[in-house]
Amino acid sequence: MLKGKIVKISYASPVCTQDGKSVIGKNGDMPWRGKVPSDMKRFVELTVGHSVVMGRKTWDSIPFKFRPLPNRQNIVLTRNPQFTIENSGVIVAHSLEEAVQQAKSETVWIIGGAEIYALALPVTDFLHTTILYEKFEGDAFFPKYNLSDWMNIYFKRFKAGEAGAEKDTINSGYLIFKRK
Ligand SMILES: NC(=O)c1ccc[n+]([C@@H]2O[C@H](COP(=O)([O-])OP(=O)(O)OC[C@H]3O[C@@H](n4cnc5c(N)ncnc54)[C@H](OP(=O)(O)O)[C@@H]3O)[C@@H](O)[C@H]2O)c1
Numbered sequence: 001m002l003k004g005k006i007v008k009i010s011y012a013s014p015v016c017t018q019d020g021k022s023v024i025g026k027n028g029d030m031p032w033r034g035k036v037p038s039d040m041k042r043f044v045e046l047t048v049g050h051s052v053v054m055g056r057k058t059w060d061s062i063p064f065k066f067r068p069l070p071n072r073q074n075i076v077l078t079r080n081p082q083f084t085i086e087n088s089g090v091i092v093a094h095s096l097e098e099a100v101q102q103a104k105s106e107t108v109w110i111i112g113g114a115e116i117y118a119l120a121l122p123v124t125d126f127l128h129t130t131i132l133y134e135k136f137e138g139d140a141f142f143p144k145y146n147l148s149d150w151m152n153i154y155f156k157r158f159k160a161g162e163a164g165a166e167k168d169t170i171n172s173g174y175l176i177f178k179r180k
Contacts, residue, residue, distance in 0.1 A: 002100050002108075002123050009110045009117060010046060012039055012130035013142055015173075023138030025113055028061050031136045036172055038158055038165040039130045046128065047072055047111070051103035053096070055116040056083065072109075075099045077116055096120055118143040125179050133171040150177035 012030065013022040024030070048071045056078040059067065068074035068090045075091040076083075077099055083092055093099035096119050100108055110120040121143050127150065154176035158165035165172065 004106070005100055005103065006107045006126070007100070007110060007120060007124045008046075008107060008126040008128060009120060009124050010043060010128045011112060011117060011142055012036070012132060012172075014136045015131045015133055016135045018137055018141075021144070022142040023136055023140070024117070024142050025061075025140035026136070026138040028057065031138065032132055032134070032170060035169045036130070036132065036165075037167040039168075039172060039174075042130075042174065043111075047109045050105040050107045050109050051075055052109045052111045053077065053093075053099045053103070053116065053120070054111045055113050056080070058111065058113045058116070059085075059090075061113075073104050075102060077119075096123070114140040114142065121145060127175075127177040129175045129177065131173045131175065133173070149180055151180050152176070153178050 011024055012032070013024050047069070051073040052069060053075045054077070056076055059076045062069070068088050073091065075093055076085065077093050077096065079094060081094065085092060091102045093102055110116060110124065152175060156174050158168060158172045158174065160168040160171050
């Protein structure tokens with residue numbers, strides 16, 4: 001939906017909603033961290049070689065030794081004109097438009113969190129969703145969207161411990177939606 005760019009959102013969320021809302025995080029982290037390595041592996045495979053756009057709080061949530069995310073152009077969104085990230089090659093942008101303009105790749109991955117998903121959803125072409133078949137409470141939520149605007153083009157279930165999810169301890173599903 002942005003000229004010359006394909007915008008894709010990647011997010012993970014429990015299938016059970018909390019007050020009708022899809023949980024994506026709690027206390028600045030994802031409460032299922034470490035329990036679904038297949039999701040992390042897929043996230044890397046999908047995003048490597050592309051630009052990834054994240055909010056400043058999601059940047060802060062990535063452990064120091066894992067950031068910037070390797071082999072990807074990292075772009076961090078902040079409203080703070082003083083915010084800088086030293087010596088890392090990371091782009092700091094102050095609007096979604098600026099972030100997308102700075103992106104070197106044709107495909108731009110929006111990787112969270114809640115505020116940035118809400119900002120980008122109206123211009124997103126594809127949603128890559130990992131659903132977790134376990135209940136988690138949280139304080140950060142994916143923005144509500146109308147499923148009738150989206151066409152499901154892919155679905156695969158992963159059973160914890162089985163092929164493709166050998167190290168997982170939670171059953172999950174991977175869905176791709178394309179905007180109609
Ligand atoms: N489940 C998932 O797949 C997933 C993925 C990623 C993150 N998460 C979770 O999401 C949560 C964090 O989400 P969040 O909503 O609190 O934070 P966020 O979206 O990561 O970052 C919010 C920050 O982005 C900046 N920002 C927001 N709107 C902006 C705009 N219009 N222009 C420029 N900058 C803007 C602001 O930074 P400044 O304050 O610096 O101005 C704001 O504080 C965490 O719990 C994290 O673990 C989940």
